[in-house]
Ligand SMILES: NC(=O)C1=CN([C@@H]2O[C@H](COP(=O)(O)OP(=O)(O)OC[C@H]3O[C@@H](n4cnc5c(N)ncnc54)[C@H](OP(=O)(O)O)[C@@H]3O)[C@@H](O)[C@H]2O)C=CC1
């Protein structure tokens with residue numbers, strides 16, 4: 001008897017392009033959302049995007065509540081939930097990088113309220129996804145969360161954000177290659193749930209971005225356009241899969257561990273890019289695609305070494321040897337690498353000296 005079923009939750013409206021920040025009011029109207037919104041933002045995005053959107057709402061007689069979060073944490077999610085209840089808001093709008101958007105989507109899930117995603121940085125592929133990712137002590141939770149009802153990505157705002165945020169987004173996409181390798185391996189060895197469609201979309205997204213790498217240059221609004229579309233596509237792959245598997249394998253475990261060992265040092269996307277060089281080597285050896293990944297990262301100015309991440313070699317080794325423990329996700333790291341093996345692969349790939 002056929003008993004499979006799936007429920008794919010995707011945004012209803014995706015608005016990308018020049019000056020679309022001013023379309024947030026219309027997007028809310030189109031979704032028939034009423035009442036007062038709560039804007040969840042972080043310090044810089046508040047200035048560059050949330051304040052103009054607040055002014056647009058005030059112009060139509062709606063006064064949004066605003067919470068500015070400093071870090072991605074469960075305490076921040078709690079603060080947003082409490083404010084939403086105290087201010088009697090009807091829906092949420094996440095305005096910022098991964099931090100603000102993740103907190104907004106996780107609070108929305110708890111509050112059973114809709115939320116809109118307004119990215120101010122093309123720095124990660126959580127813009128569209130229905131996953132939230134938050135560190136918690138020695139571990140990290142990637143949890144089911146409310147997918148955005150709409151995404152409004154202003155390419156002018158994204159192009160003006162610091163260039164390294166865009167290169168981080170590119171690296172997060174390039175890491176899809178190794179994420180999918182890990183997913184396939186886990187399917188073969190552990191019979192984990194797998195979606196051919198999500199895997200193909202994730203790989204194709206990385207492929208298209210790499211093919212267009214020559215057009216990804218600082219200050220060009222077209223670069224923000226190319227990268228944002230890739231981030232959307234990767235987020236959709238996660239939504240189809242119902243997990244972050246298509247975009248998060250061992251290279252993400254490595255990055256999450258660096259977040260613990262060297263907090264605030266390097267961007268999420270940059271860390272996963274360097275992790276991807278190493279795990280591609282582990283998958284394919286000398287003749288594998290690790291050099292292609294390294295060249296792709298290099299061509300868009302993303303870091304390819306520990307030094308370029310600003311992280312010392314020993315911390316990289318510690319992250320490589322311990323990161324398999326932080327989450328129950330089977331990858332090429334299996335039960336972990338010993339120090340000698342980690343040092344060898346990190347040296348061979350040029351990640352450490
Ligand atoms: N849910 C998912 O599927 C995914 C979630 N993530 C999560 O997202 C987070 C990483 O995202 P990331 O965007 O790098 O992190 P942040 O949201 O912390 O943003 C990175 C930095 O960029 C700044 N910033 C954002 N927009 C602008 C702008 N327009 N101009 C100038 N500065 C700007 C922020 O400033 P300020 O400090 O002032 O806010 C911050 O310092 C991690 O927590 C990660 O786990 C990543 C990928 C996928």
Ligand SMILES: O=C(CO)COP(=O)(O)O
Pocket residue numbers: 124125126131132133134141142172244247248252253
């Ligand atoms: O960063 C992500 C995908 O790019 C999200 O993955 P995690 O589930 O590892 O947090």
Ligand SMILES: [Zn+2]
Pocket residue numbers: 124125172247248252268269272
């Ligand atoms: Zn990522």
